[in-house]
Amino acid sequence: MKTLKIPEATIIRLSVYSRYLTQLDKKGIVNISSGEIAEGVGGSPAQVRKDLAYFGEFGTRGVGYNVRDLNQHIIRILGLNKGWKVVIVGAGNLGSALTQYKGFRERGFEVVAVFDNDVNKIGLTLNGVPIFPITKLREVVKEQEARIGIIAVPSKYAQDVADHLVESGVKAILNFAPSVISVPENVELRNVDLAVNLEILTFNLALKKNYD
Amino acid sequence: MKTLKIPEATIIRLSVYSRYLTQLDKKGIVNISSGEIAEGVGGSPAQVRKDLAYFGEFGTRGVGYNVRDLNQHIIRILGLNKGWKVVIVGAGNLGSALTQYKGFRERGFEVVAVFDNDVNKIGLTLNGVPIFPITKLREVVKEQEARIGIIAVPSKYAQDVADHLVESGVKAILNFAPSVISVPENVELRNVDLAVNLEILTFNLALKKNYD
DNA sequence: CTCCTTTTGTGACAATTATAACATATGCAA
DNA sequence: TTGCATATGTTATAATTGTCACAAAAGGAG
Structure with a gap:
């Protein structure tokens, strides 16, 4: 987790991911894969993982991400919890x-x-x-x-x-x-x-x- | 003048240049250099010239650009003349x-x-x-x-x-x-x-x- | 317990974009 | 007309960003 030099495009995408995750959370969806996120927001799975990788490891291999948990992480990354x-x-x-x-x-x-x-x-x-x-x-x-x-x-x-x-x-x-x-x-x-x-x-x- | 693969960032900057040139034109300023444009919009002279170079040669070496003329070119490039x-x-x-x-x-x-x-x-x-x-x-x-x-x-x-x-x-x-x-x-x-x-x-x- | 499937996290590679350097053209002055 | 100063257009280089491929980890089935 090196916090320096994050592309702005990554921040924009994180913001979009977060919005999408909030939607899914409201629908009661618990788990999601990078592929599903990519499909939901119009991007590639690799991009999703790379974007998240700038900030840490938030998923479970073979399983995916917990929707609410990941969203909380992104919200914190974006500083929206303040x-x-x-x-x-x-x-x-x-x-x-x-x-x-x-x-x-x-x-x-x-x-x-x-x-x-x-x-x-x-x-x-x-x-x-x-x-x-x-x-x-x-x-x-x-x-x-x-x-x-x-x-x-x-x-x-x-x-x-x-x-x-x-x-x-x-x-x-x-x-x-x-x-x-x-x-x-x-x-x-x-x-x-x-x-x-x-x-x-x-x-x-x-x-x-x-x-x- | 190859029209393929123009960075979106270039388009955004052209739009900003154009706005700035419109301002200058209203003030009655006739000529301007890439350096002055750069200073006016917060960028680098090389960037300004590179952005313009995607679309043609609009300036005069040793002199610079004609404000109104360059603006007209950009407006046409952006399709705003329609x-x-x-x-x-x-x-x-x-x-x-x-x-x-x-x-x-x-x-x-x-x-x-x-x-x-x-x-x-x-x-x-x-x-x-x-x-x-x-x-x-x-x-x-x-x-x-x-x-x-x-x-x-x-x-x-x-x-x-x-x-x-x-x-x-x-x-x-x-x-x-x-x-x-x-x-x-x-x-x-x-x-x-x-x-x-x-x-x-x-x-x-x-x-x-x-x-x- | 081992194998197999799944999906992450990452490191190597490719493409894109920006920066810098320079050669070329112009105008002016002597 | 020649030389000089200036600023463009362009090529080469560097930095950034995105894509791809794969090893590593997890969970479940047998």
């Missing part, structure tokens, strides 16, 4: 949708606050999550001990918001604004560019010329 | 947000319709985009010649919606539901799992143990 608190900046369409997104809670994330400048929104709640003015960011982050910030504001404010988040003590940022932002290297940053995903699709369509 | 029409299935929080997301239009995508089962939503519009019942999917897709479908429904309906989209003639699907779905191989599929992105962040935080 109950992360998340703040979202931007209560527009996207910010509101993310705040109410059930998929976050299901995976152990709790959105504790949303921030916006719009005086008409401040004081309201989204699904029970309070909307604060941006000026309260630092205070709330400290008080709630939130470690993750999500940026859901227009591009031109993204860097500014990122700076505020960093200054407030957030350790990881998920940026939905389609702009390049920079943060200190002790802060994790990930960009989700919604348009880019469509562009990859159109590139492939254009390449294969099968769009009509 | 004015793609998009339908979104699911008018919940996420579907609504995506429908009104300005970033799509800025990159040449037009959301022409949203579909939902909720009778209270049908007939309404989101930012001018009409909401139809799912039963109208095929008809609208055909009529509008939409080629891209976005899935923004709960996981358990995702596969079903995907089947409907494929049956309606859509050639590419962007799936926001956190579930594994399958489509015929002549249909492009891409998954955007919002929780996975947070999980990659927490994995890195957990690894570095710098979250407190």
Whole structure:
């Protein structure tokens, strides 16, 4: 179990495995093989085993894996057993949708606050999550001990918001604004560019010329 | 210019370059070097040149690239010059947000319709985009010649919606539901799992143990 | 207890992707 | 026109990631 240099693709797959295992667990399935996992998520058995092998030995030779047990291991590997608190900046369409997104809670994330400048929104709640003015960011982050910030504001404010988040003590940022932002290297940053995903699709369509 | 086997990472970067070039163009900047692009998007000059080299020679040695010209080339490479029409299935929080997301239009995508089962939503519009019942999917897709479908429904309906989209003639699907779905191989599929992105962040935080 | 089947974990190999180095082309100045 | 500075395009090299094959371990049957 050497923990250095894990491919990001492996992390993404582990996340998918975990989701799948959660499903199986709910169905009452107890045991599963790498081959069945591969089939369930669309991959190869060898890949599944290799991904897991980065972190230890979780199966039994000749038998396979215990669904719940393996899922617990993956959840721990991904750090999801810590109950992360998340703040979202931007209560527009996207910010509101993310705040109410059930998929976050299901995976152990709790959105504790949303921030916006719009005086008409401040004081309201989204699904029970309070909307604060941006000026309260630092205070709330400290008080709630939130470690993750999500940026859901227009591009031109993204860097500014990122700076505020960093200054407030957030350790990881998920940026939905389609702009390049920079943060200190002790802060994790990930960009989700919604348009880019469509562009990859159109590139492939254009390449294969099968769009009509 | 051999068009085979382009790394997906290259496509993602091209998309980012293009966004950056659009910014520069608006600022009136005419020329740029691979080094400046690299600095602007956070990469290396060699990487920028290599990415472009997959598709041709767009620069002038000793000089650099013409901003607008290069951007046009990339836009063409990504297939964005075709004015793609998009339908979104699911008018919940996420579907609504995506429908009104300005970033799509800025990159040449037009959301022409949203579909939902909720009778209270049908007939309404989101930012001018009409909401139809799912039963109208095929008809609208055909009529509008939409080629891209976005899935923004709960996981358990995702596969079903995907089947409907494929049956309606859509050639590419962007799936926001956190579930594994399958489509015929002549249909492009891409998954955007919002929780996975947070999980990659927490994995890195957990690894570095710098979250407190 | 031994053999046989099954499925893991791993080490060797192959493919892919990124980095670096360099030769080539361009523009400018003298 | 020649030489120099600059920045591209490309080839070679390195690093990373994925695939494959197989030995090792477990469980069950005889």
